[in-house]
Every structure is written in C-alpha cells, then in structure tokens.
Amino acid sequence: MDVSIIIVNYKTPQLINNCLQSVYTYTKGVTFEVIIVDNNSQDQSREMVCAHFPDVNWIDMGYNAGFSRANNLGMDHAKGRYLMLLNSDTLMVENLLARFVNVLDQQADVAAVGAMQINRDGQVHYDIFDTFGKIRRYFYIIPQHPFFQKLLYKFVPDTVYADPNQVDWLSGACIMTRPSTVAKAGKLDESFFMYGEDVEWGYRLGKQGRLLMLRDAFVVHLEFGSSEEYRQHLVTHINRFKTQAQVSNLLWIRKQYGIGAYLFLILHYMLMVPVVFIWKITVNLRNRDSLLSGLDNQKEFASQVGVFLRFLPETLLNRKGFYKV
Template identity: 60%
Template sequence: MPTATPDVSIIIVNYKTPQLIIDCLHSVFEHTQGVSVEVIIVDNESGDNSESLVRGAFPEAQFPQVRWFDMGYNAGFGRANNFGMKQARGRNVLLFNSDTLLVDDLISRCSQLLDQQADVAAVGAMQINREGQVHPQLFTRFAQLRRFCYILPERWLNRIFPDSHYADPNQVDWIIGAFLMTRQTTIGQTGGFDERFFMYGEDVEWCWRLGKQGRMLVLHDGFFVHLEYGSDISNATRKVTFINRFKTQMQLSNLLWIRKQYGAGAYLLLMIHYYTLVPIVYGWKISINLRQGKPLFSELTNQRAFAQQVGIFSRFFWATLFNQNRFFKV
C-alpha cells in the first residue's frame, strides 16, 4: 500500500467498458511524467469480468496505483464519482471518462496550473476525436445549454439567453465531466455532485457551484481524445432531427439543473414550451401531409417521439418543480 501522497487522484467510472479503460490507462501511464498519480476505478455493477480484465492487464508490481471499488448497483455518474472522491488521497482530483485518451502530459499541466493559480477552481481541456478534430459541439456556457433546451429560432434564443464573456479566452462557465480537474480543498468547499442526477447535467450543476470558488478554465491549447458514448452506444446511431434531438435521460437531467440553478419559474416556462409544442408539431406535419396529398396521419414518427419524451418529463414534473430528493433516472 503506497504511503506517499499522490499529486493527482484519477477517478474513472466503469460500466461495462473494460477495454476502453485499458486503452485509457495505457495513455495515462504513457504520457503522464510530471506528477505522481493514483487511479481509482468505481464500478457501477457491470456484471461482467471488467475488474479481472483491467487489473489483470496491469500487474500490481507495474501499476500499483490502480484501485477498484464496486458500488453494488448502477449508481450513475455523480454518485459513483462522489464515492471515488471520498477514496482519493491526491492533492488534486481528476474526473476522467473511460472513453478518453491522453495525447500528451495534460494531467501534469493541469495539476501544476491549479498549484500555481489559486484563483482557478477547476480546469479542463478541448475534446478531439481520434483524427485530432475538435468536437464541433462544445458547450462551455450555461446560456448555450439553455438555448439548446428550446425548440425556437436561434436568432431569438441568442437575444433571450446571451453568452457570458470573459477577459481570459480560456475562462468558461462549465467544464465537461469527461476531463475535469479540481483540488481536494475545493471539493471540500463545494461538496460533490448532486446525487439526485443519474447521468448528464450533474457536471453542469456542479460547475455552477465550483465557479463560485474561482475561475473555470478550458485550455484551448490542451487536448484529449473523447471517443464518446462509452457503454451508451445506442446514441451513436440515433437519428436526430430539430424536433426530436433530445436524449431523454440527458434532457431530464437538464430540466433538473435548470430548476435548481434558475428556479421554478424558468423550469415552468420550459415545460410550458414543450406542452405547447406538442399540438403545434403535430398540426404542422398534418398540414404538410394535406398539401402534399398524403394520408393526414402519416410520417409522424418524430412528432410521436417528441410527445413521448414530454410524457416522460411529465412523470418527474412535480418532483422537479418542488426540488424533491429523489433519483432522477428514466
């Protein structure tokens, strides 16, 4: 059992992604040279041989940093990370997705930045794909996410929800939880994730609290590969349209975030928007079918999918409105 305090505790949540973690850890140990690290893996009841594959690939004599913990149930992203943060011994803590890869010594750079700049609460980096291309949809402002939640013309939304602006081009409102480093002391001041969130949105809400402790930075000249989807590969092939573009669990979490951060009025306004849209999108498609001479109720797949999503959100309506303490899992 190592006695020296590591500079960075790396926390990875696993749910049936052993090979992704093996590749991830290869990249960590290959590129991280400037700081000492420990690796904490928290398993969300994968029910497979993830542990034996991961720990078998890294004999203890070679990689003694790897520590494995079982949650005993599928706790989601926030609860599992909270558990991992409680086990962490490092001065700084990195939340790192299993479906990510390092391309250089980004961990040392971020750790040293936190050590040297006391006014920075947390730091992240730019996401790229395997080909080195920056992910086109990188939300770093709360207003960007609020605009995404509405199905309205973009020019309207830009006026209603303008972006925040900072003198430092690296400063942001929030950092994606796939690569987010902060201090142990900052976690102690803010608390961990809100454990009502099952998955998605919890990093946005946490960053709102982290941002009260200092600046939030995303290094525009720092990069990590984010393969995305991990164990949720169904989203990679899901057909997306302007109307039917929400991932149900993600949007339910976004609704909880809006309610907590912006209040009941903002939440009610968004839900009224969805309820109003249901008859509008049906009527719009039916009128098109009428003009084109098609059966009135044909080709309504997107409309039905949107109505079904609104129905799922409605199951959590009162719990969200009254900010109840329950697990918001679809």
C-alpha cells in the same frame, strides 16, 4: 501524491485499458493513483483491467449508481493533492496531467481546469457547450431562421469573460480540481443519474474561483462508451434530446434558475406537441399524402415530453431523489 484519477466503469473494460495505457504513456513528472468505481457491470471488467493495471484501486458500487454517486465515492477514497474525473472513453494525447497540475499549482484563483475535446481524427468537438447560455438555447425548439435565433440569444445570452480560457462549466469527462474546492462547493449532486450533473457542479465550482478550459490542450473523447441504451437513435430538429440527458438538464434548470425557468421550458415542450403534429399534417395535406402518415418523429417527441412530465412533481419541488429514466 499529486493526482487521484477517478474513472467510473459500466461495462467498459477495454476502453479503460486503452484510457489508462494512454495515461501511463503520456504522463511525466506527476505522481498519480487510479481509482475505478464499478457500477455493477456484472462482467469481467475487474479481471480484465486489473490484469493489465494491478495497482488500481477498484471499488464495487453494488448497483448502477450513475455518474455522480460513483464519482463521489471515488473522491471519498482519493489521496492526491488534486482530484481528476476522467471518462473511461477518453484517451490522452499529451501530458495533460502535468499541465493541469501546473495550472492549479501556479494559479490559486483557479477552481478547476479542463481541456478541449477531440475525436480520434483530431477534430475538435466544436459543439461543446462551455457557457450556460449555449446549453439553455439548445433546449428551445424554434425555427433556425436568424431572426428567431437572434431573439433567443437576446433572451438567453452568453457569459463573456476577459480570459478566452474561462468558461461557465467544465465537462466531467476530463476535469481536475482541488479537494479543498470540493469541500467548499460540495460534491456532485447525487439526484442526477447521468448527464447535467457536471453543469450543475460547474455552477457551484465557479463560485469558488475561475474555471479554465485550456484551448491549446486536448483530450480524445470517444463518447457513448458505456452502453447503447443511452444513445439517441432518432436525431431530428425536434428530437435531438437524449431522454435521460434532458430529464437531467431540466433538473439542472430547476436547481440553478428556479421554478419559473423550469416551468417555462416544460410549458414550451407541452405547447410544441400539438404544433409539430399540426405542422406535419399540414405538410401531408400540401403534398396530398395521407394526413396521418410519417408521424413517427412527432410521436417520439410527444413520448419524450411524457417522460419529462413524469418527473415534473419531484423536479418542481426540487426533491432529493434518483432521477433515472
């Protein structure tokens, strides 16, 4: 068998049905199995999916284990020459499995391969962070003025590769690798609940070979497929982080860049709390509004920083755990 496709389910039976239908429609010349790991959906997911695709290997996790632990269990049961992690909210638009298999068959120095993500309308998600530098710069809340942005880029630059397809990491929404590569790099870090785990994994996979994102290969990624609870509803310049995502990202920073980089970010957020309040109060004063009016955005940011600090002791010591908000 060529490929083991691993899909984590959390209350997304219709999305999985759509995803698998697209896989079966577009995949030619490649044999594959489908492993679905269910994170205690407590709904009719199994019945709905297996009614349409009875050959899937359905595994019940028993609790909401998040992304890393569920995918790792799926990898433990995989029989294919290659492992493919695929989100339930993705759709094939071409014979992507065959393209990935061809790359890994012909290029032994490639550790993993992925594709460009697009939306339903075929528009590319240009905000994909394919370098570690892009992600790290996004974490800093600074003015959008070019001077500050150039300064930040100098402080946190991007990795530059000769091959335009080579990247620092690949999204766990659609990635294919070898079992032998995973055996050397290790599986996904199970301290991560959701988000950030694929970035950290990419760092370890990248030590085993090149990571390629095929710029002319595409997969639809609908995003936010699992649940409303992980959406970020109030999106502004200071409140652009999903709380769970940023807790995971801070864990990644600690693991990959050490205590200093982690504490620097935490200190940055702590110092920004009074700054954003003072700025808004100053604006209110200038506009002759009530000094304490319109502070919802600032209060939300302070609340998020409070969550980050709640995880500070465990993250600082890099303790194994389950970093779930």
